[in-house]
Amino acid sequence: MKFSELGLSKELLTATERANYSNPYPIQIQAIPALIKGRDLLGIAPTGSGKTAAYILPILQFLQKNPGTKHRAVPVLVLVPTRELAAQVAEVADNFSRFLSRKVKTLAVYGGVSINPQMQKLIGTDILVATPGRLLDLLSQNALQLNQVEILVLDEMDKVLNMGFREEIDQILAELPKKRQNILFSATMEETLEEMIASLLNEPIKVSVEPETIDADLIEQYAYRISAERKGPFLRYLVNSGDWTQILIFVSSIRTADNVVTKLNKNGIDAIAFHGDKSQGARTEALAKFKSGKTRILVATDLAGRGIDIKFLPLVINYELPRSPKDYVHRIGRTGRAGATGEAISLITEEDLHHFKIIQKKMGKHVQLRSTDEMEF
Numbered sequence: 382m383k384f385s386e387l388g389l390s391k392e393l394l395t396a397t398e399r400a401n402y403s404n405p406y407p408i409q410i411q412a413i414p415a416l417i418k419g420r421d422l423l424g425i426a427p428t429g430s431g432k433t434a435a436y437i438l439p440i441l442q443f444l445q446k447n448p449g450t451k452h453r454a455v456p457v458l459v460l461v462p463t464r465e466l467a468a469q470v471a472e473v474a475d476n477f478s479r480f481l482s483r484k485v486k487t488l489a490v491y492g493g494v495s496i497n498p499q500m501q502k503l504i505g506t507d508i509l510v511a512t513p514g515r516l517l518d519l520l521s522q523n524a525l526q527l528n529q530v531e532i533l534v535l536d537e538m539d540k541v542l543n544m545g546f547r548e549e550i551d552q553i554l555a556e557l558p559k560k561r562q563n564i565l566f567s568a569t570m571e572e573t574l575e576e577m578i579a580s581l582l583n584e585p586i587k588v589s590v591e592p593e594t595i596d597a598d599l600i601e602q603y604a605y606r607i608s609a610e611r612k613g614p615f616l617r618y619l620v621n622s623g624d625w626t627q628i629l630i631f632v633s634s635i636r637t638a639d640n641v642v643t644k645l646n647k648n649g650i651d652a653i654a655f656h657g658d659k660s661q662g663a664r665t666e667a668l669a670k671f672k673s674g675k676t677r678i679l680v681a682t683d684l685a686g687r688g689i690d691i692k693f694l695p696l697v698i699n700y701e702l703p704r705s706p707k708d709y710v711h712r713i714g715r716t717g718r719a720g721a722t723g724e725a726i727s728l729i730t731e732e733d734l735h736h737f738k739i740i741q742k743k744m745g746k747h748v749q750l751r752s753t754d755e756m757e758f
């Protein structure tokens with residue numbers, strides 16, 4: 382199946398080409414034609430499935446025929462659970478919009494940053510991507526109207542509900558006009574969702590893809606026995622020895638993330654930290670620098686272990702092990718994606734030995750432990 386068979390305009394086909402999307406992903410094949418026809422949609426699909434483009438492309442196509450607004454009445458609203466996802470969705474929309482003759486304005490709004498600049502930028506917005514709390518703040522300040530929304534997207538709805546945003550969602554829904562197109566995505570089908578689906582979606586087309594399976598066989602895993610004092614020098618030796626274009630280093634605390642970055646920088650190695658103690662702006666910037674290859678090394682807490690998508694990441698280093706075996710698999714799963722091979726290296730101290738055995742047992746895979754005693758660094 383080709384993108385040209387899905388009913389997308391010429392301009393949008395160019396946009397997919399320029400984004401190096403050679404063929405549509407299964408979720409896109411299923412969703413795009415139905416969404417172009419204006420159908421409601423229920424999508425069961427996790428991050429990494431290509432769900433963002435599956436709804437953004439039809440939305441952009443819709444907006445090409447829509448005059449837009451010069452005011453504060455947005456035609457398209459996308460609700461998301463987190464700031465990270467808000468920024469990612471807006472980035473996808475902006476990337477595709479560059480190739481369109483009718484310019485589409487996308488704005489991401491979320492908490493944790495000041496509200497005033499967001500209020501000013503709202504005028505003329507076509508696609509508003511928002512977290513529920515900040516959207517309600519903006520509504521209470523009369524910064525926008527939702528009574529002309531024509532397309533509503535609820536993305537990662539399971540997460541939205543698990544984060545306790547049900548009431549906020551109901552308040553937002555009450556502001557919307559009755560007639561509109563509804564698109565709901567969730568990684569899993571949960572009971573809590575059923576009532577919402579029944580009341581919100583009108584004869585939806587249902588599409589689903591399997592959750593991301595991390596193929597541990599595509600990832601070469603190594604572990605090195607090392608004392609806590611020698612971890613720093615060994616890490617520098619590792620990052621200097623290979624020709625990995627990008628390295629994601631995981632640590633278990635914010636303090637360690639900052640310390641590791643400081644040490645690497647002191648030794649002339651470019652690296653940045655990514656964790657929950659950084660401002661939203663700093664997090665977005667760190668991720669953008671890493672994704673674009675401007676900075677080779679990102680040192681992160683498990684905040685980066687889930688969801689964030691970095692293509693072709695060749696190496697993940699566990700400077701410290703995560704507590705949960707699940708997180709271990711998520712961490713190493715940042716490499717070896719989409720069929721590409723990757724490497725994962727774990728640094729194991731005496732105290733980690735038992736825990737590392739448990740991780741291997743849960744993962745169902747043995748990882749050979751190498752000694753660093755004879756190594757010079």
Ligand code: AMP
Pocket residue numbers: 401402403404405406409427428429430431432433434690692
């Ligand atoms: P998502 O599930 O929307 O977060 O998308 C996951 C990743 O897949 C993103 O990095 C997209 O840029 C990429 N992607 C989505 N659709 C395609 C496609 N048809 N071809 C290649 N990459 C894609």
